[in-house]
Each structure stands twice: as C-alpha cells, then as structure tokens.
Amino acid sequence: MKNEDKKINRRSFFKSAGMAGLGSVVAASIAKGADANTSDTNDTNKPKVPDIPPAPKPEKIPTRKLGKTGAEVPILSLGFGRPGEQVVLRQALDWGVNYWDTSLFAAKSEQSIGAFLAKNPDLRKDIFLVTKENQSKTTDDLEKCLQTSLKNLNTSYIDLYFGVYMVNDMVRFTDDVKKWAEDAKKRGLIKYFGFTTHQNMPQCLMAASKLDWIDAIMTTYNFRLTQDAAMQEAIEACNKAGIGLIAMKTQGMRQRGPKDPAEAEADKKMIAHFTDRGFTAGQAKIKAVLDDKRISTVCSSMASISMLMTNIAAVLDKTSLTAEDKNVLNRYAQDTCTGYCAACSHICEFLAAGAPVGDIMRAMMYHNSYGDKAGAREVFAQIPAEIQRRLVSIDYSVAELRCPNRMPIGRIVADAAELFSQKSA
Numbered sequence: 411m412k413n414e415d416k417k418i419n420r421r422s423f424f425k426s427a428g429m430a431g432l433g434s435v436v437a438a439s440i441a442k443g444a445d446a447n448t449s450d451t452n453d454t455n456k457p458k459v460p461d462i463p464p465a466p467k468p469e470k471i472p473t474r475k476l477g478k479t480g481a482e483v484p485i486l487s488l489g490f491g492r493p494g495e496q497v498v499l500r501q502a503l504d505w506g507v508n509y510w511d512t513s514l515f516a517a518k519s520e521q522s523i524g525a526f527l528a529k530n531p532d533l534r535k536d537i538f539l540v541t542k543e544n545q546s547k548t549t550d551d552l553e554k555c556l557q558t559s560l561k562n563l564n565t566s567y568i569d570l571y572f573g574v575y576m577v578n579d580m581v582r583f584t585d586d587v588k589k590w591a592e593d594a595k596k597r598g599l600i601k602y603f604g605f606t607t608h609q610n611m612p613q614c615l616m617a618a619s620k621l622d623w624i625d626a627i628m629t630t631y632n633f634r635l636t637q638d639a640a641m642q643e644a645i646e647a648c649n650k651a652g653i654g655l656i657a658m659k660t661q662g663m664r665q666r667g668p669k670d671p672a673e674a675e676a677d678k679k680m681i682a683h684f685t686d687r688g689f690t691a692g693q694a695k696i697k698a699v700l701d702d703k704r705i706s707t708v709c710s711s712m713a714s715i716s717m718l719m720t721n722i723a724a725v726l727d728k729t730s731l732t733a734e735d736k737n738v739l740n741r742y743a744q745d746t747c748t749g750y751c752a753a754c755s756h757i758c759e760f761l762a763a764g765a766p767v768g769d770i771m772r773a774m775m776y777h778n779s780y781g782d783k784a785g786a787r788e789v790f791a792q793i794p795a796e797i798q799r800r801l802v803s804i805d806y807s808v809a810e811l812r813c814p815n816r817m818p819i820g821r822i823v824a825d826a827a828e829l830f831s832q833k834s835a
Contacts, residue, residue, distance in 0.1 A: 513544070
C-alpha cells in the first residue's frame, strides 16, 4: 500500500471527530426526548423520537507497554498543566487518550480532573492517572504531597506517582524515599513510582537504570536529542532495565526570543517540507519521537479540542518518516541550535557561580515558545530572591564557551531578569 493511501485525510478526520462529538449531543437530546415521551404514554399526539444510531468514533490511539509494569498506555498522553475544559477530558477519553498527566505544582489542574471524576466516578477505572509531588525535602513532605493530590483528584489511588519531581541529580534518591514508595504501594495509594527530569537527562537516566525500584521516568526528549550519543546510551540502559519512558517537551522549542533571519529561513524550509508531505512540522516532531519504540508515550499539553485533534491525527497517521524527513529535522536542529538549551545544566551552572541557568532556560521556553507567561513566571518565582538579584552580575562567558549549542547564556539570563523580576511583575 502506498504511503498516500495510509495517510489520514485531516478534513475527514476532523469531520469524523466532529460527528462523534455531535453524536453525544444528539444522544443526550434523544434521551431527554424519550424521557418526555414516556412520562405520559397515553398521549398519542406527541411526536415520536426517531431511532438515530450513534455517530461513528475515530480509531482509538495505539498503545505500548510501560516498561516492566506491563501496563498498556496510549502512545499519546494528555498533559494537563493548566485548568482546562471538561469537554477536553471527556473527548480525550472517548478517543483512547486515557493517560492523564498533571501535577501538584499546578494544583488547579488536579482540581479540574478531580471535578471531572466527581461527576463521573465510574470512569476512574478507565483512566491511567499520573501526578507529581512538589519540592518535598523529607518523606513526611512527600506523604503530604500525595495526600493533597489524592484529595484534589477525588481518587483513592494514583496509577503512576512521580515522587521526585524535576530531577537534575540523584541526591534525593535515598533509602527513605525507596521505603516510602514501597509502603505507598502496599497501602494501595500508588501503583507505580518514578521521577521526571528536565535537566542533565542522560546522567539521571543512566543512574536510574542501576536502581531496582524506579518503574517509569518522564524525560525531555525530542528530535534534537535523537542524535545525542549520551542520551541514546542512557535510554537504552533504562530500556534494558525495564523502566518505562515517557517523552515530554517533544517539540524542542527555543529559549531565545525573536528569531534571526537565518533561523526564520530554517523554519520556513522545514515547515514547507512537511506541509508537502501532508502533515504539520509539529506532527512530524511527534512522529520522530514515537519512531523510537523504547518510548512508551508522548506527553503533550492539550488544553483545547483543536490541539487534541491535531495530535491525535499525528499518531493515527500511519505514514512513516522517511530518511529525508529525518535529515530535514537534523539539519533544522543544527541550524537553530543556538536558540535551544540542551539542558546540560551541570556544565553551565558549575561555570556560572551556581546560577540556576536550567530553570531560567525553562522559564524562557514557556514565555517565548509556548506563550505561557503565567507558567514562566511561576518557574522563575521558584528562584530565591537573593539569587534573582545577582543574576545579571554573574560572568557567563566561560559557560557560553562550554555550551554545546553556543547559546548566548548571559543575554538570555538578562532578558529573563528583566521580564520576571519582582520589579517588573
């Protein structure tokens, strides 16, 4: 079968998805009409409600096993970092996107899911629910975080609990945390335990592969990192250890602000190439990650039906990326690397007097690439005030020389300080 025959026609997909949504509305209307008719069966003058079959739903998302857990999870998962529309949750579940990721850091998103479960308690069994702790320093803190999340989510258990959040080293992986995780499983509060990492990913993944009590890891992974030898070695080590891997930040977005002409031209060429292939650049980037079968699922923030549908179209489309497609992404990664932080903060933070460069880069990515200004401020606000005050006085020149992507670290930090400082808040 030709690739063209395998492609999902986006117009047809959206039409089918829209009909599925319409079908549920029609079904509700029919039910109401039927209730009205049966309330007085002797009234023969009332019009009969036609027997309309439900509209067909699109194909459901394929699944993969989550490492040694054996749990089947959809290859596309719902990142729910902000309060969202309940209709997104319902539609995601209808289309097989039943892995829902949230966080105590974004407690209002937990509460949104909790409100959904309060209204639909029978659906809890159909959802693979994932959440994260928030800056625990002790196991007592960790227990409080878990209990708060359980309350927010209106559930008695979490399927996958990321009990160590935003890891950049393995200092917090103590015997006490291991014992706590094992006890939480015995109490039926969590099924699986893991951590998330946004910085120093190869080092964290490799270290985790040597532990026997980590079930899953959520890690930054995208088309830019598919060529990183250290990252590939670490992913393979986790795969052999049976650790399930969840990819996030799969679009490989920039931290820098306005693009220079060369980057703008690179964008134009890359977008044109994939448009000719029949899908968007964003969809191609998701395909590049899922092409790695060691990745169980791609977690993407999808706060709207349109974004949900776009990503579903990407993972249902059976067209494989060609060698040329991958070369286009590799060239694009090289041409735009000075705007992208590879998250190797163990290098720049050591050479920049301990400045939290990794956190600053993450805040700037949210602000400049995602347009999430509130989220960016939240990340920057976690930096202690005394450190914020001295950010612009630090010499970043050596760190810039050692940066593998030759990023203008000093300029980006100065931009962040101006954008997010308390004076400009």
